[in-house]
Amino acid sequence: MSEVLVLAETTAAGVRKPSLELLTAARALGEPAAVVFGAADDAVVAQLGEYGATKVYTVDAPGAGEYLSLPKAEAVVQIAQASSPVAILATSSPEGKDVAARVAVRLDSGIITDAVSVALDGGAVVGTQSVFAGRWLARSQVVRGPAVVTMRPNATSAEPAPASAAVESVSVAVSEGAKGAKVTSREAKVSTGRPELTDAALVVAGGRGVGSQEGFAVIETTADALGAAVGASRTVTDQHWAPHELQVGQTGKTVAPSLYLAAGISGAIQHRAGMQSSKTIVVVNKDAKAPLFQIADFGVVGDLHKVLPALVDEVGKRKG
Numbered sequence: 001m002s003e004v005l006v007l008a009e010t011t012a013a014g015v016r017k018p019s020l021e022l023l024t025a026a027r028a029l030g031e032p033a034a035v036v037f038g039a040a041d042d043a044v045v046a047q048l049g050e051y052g053a054t055k056v057y058t059v060d061a062p063g064a065g066e067y068l069s070l071p072k073a074e075a076v077v078q079i080a081q082a083s084s085p086v087a088i089l090a091t092s093s094p095e096g097k098d099v100a101a102r103v104a105v106r107l108d109s110g111i112i113t114d115a116v117s118v119a120l121d122g123g124a125v126v127g128t129q130s131v132f133a134g135r136w137l138a139r140s141q142v143v144r145g146p147a148v149v150t151m152r153p154n155a156t157s158a159e160p161a162p163a164s165a166a167v168e169s170v171s172v173a174v175s176e177g178a179k180g181a182k183v184t185s186r187e188a189k190v191s192t193g194r195p196e197l198t199d200a201a202l203v204v205a206g207g208r209g210v211g212s213q214e215g216f217a218v219i220e221t222t223a224d225a226l227g228a229a230v231g232a233s234r235t236v237t238d239q240h241w242a243p244h245e246l247q248v249g250q251t252g253k254t255v256a257p258s259l260y261l262a263a264g265i266s267g268a269i270q271h272r273a274g275m276q277s278s279k280t281i282v283v284v285n286k287d288a289k290a291p292l293f294q295i296a297d298f299g300v301v302g303d304l305h306k307v308l309p310a311l312v313d314e315v316g317k318r319k320g
């Protein structure tokens, strides 16, 4: 079976959930082989193996961290040229897409971005994209080269399939051409202490119904009571009631948590595109005819400024 290269993203806490989803999706195409930039400790290798990686390439490229995505693209190209994979999968993050595009150009391969699933059809890789705010699915077949595919986080769920992962260290010399853009400083993002929106199991999201920036605080308080991430509609982020990075939807983030609690959000198609795959959807809206109720598992018709504080009180009592 051919290898499928999976560009794995890691943090101090281990392998990121979108990368575990990629390993799961890769199993439909061939044998997943993870590519990790820098050293991979035993815990990372074990986690990659738990989700089906039979091989872990650890890329040792001295100084690569000082430059943008080019050294990573060069490393992936070198591994692909040596291993002839059937496909190369990356997360649809800004960096994932940047690396994937450069890899596709250098390998003269077809690329599919923002796929929600991948499959083999007669030996060729087919990627499915959800387009026009989720109203249509477009299937495309890659007809040249190892298929390069970036996949949307949360499009599939990460399912374990334990394998024993062999580690192979790859040395890459960063070319002069890859040193065109240098990282001059790094500033750690101030942590809110809340889970990352795209990785979270629980999300509490607020819309225009919160009424103001101050009104958005009830969304944060509810999220904190439940240990959830905070999300928002575009109306809220456009008005700067919440940061843009919290926007859920067609032009924001795609989430698929176990629980999505939407308060004061009407349910425009562009918002639904980013959350409709959530396992359980709870809607709080004072208008019983709000379209989001159509896809809700549970709904409360009422003023969110009364319903959410009552929920927080109840959660507090039960935590006791």
Ligand SMILES: Cc1cc2nc3c(=O)[nH]c(=O)nc-3n(C[C@H](O)[C@H](O)[C@H](O)COP(=O)(O)OP(=O)(O)OC[C@H]3O[C@@H](n4cnc5c(N)ncnc54)[C@H](O)[C@@H]3O)c2cc1C
Binding pocket: 206, 207, 208, 209, 210, 232, 233, 234, 235, 236, 247, 248, 249, 250, 251, 252, 253, 263, 264, 265, 266, 267, 268, 269, 270, 271, 274, 284, 285, 286, 287, 290, 302, 303, 304, 305
């Ligand atoms: C190209 C394009 C891309 C877009 N991308 C996105 C996207 O990624 N994400 C996104 O969210 N939108 C996106 N939009 C915007 C989208 O069309 C809607 O305008 C937006 O989602 C509406 O946000 P909202 O539900 O917060 O506001 P509204 O539609 O105004 O709804 C507010 C809701 O709050 C309810 N409400 C009011 N007060 C209360 C209260 N006290 N208690 C309870 N309920 C209350 C109202 O009944 C209403 O249903 C996009 C639009 C376009 C054209």
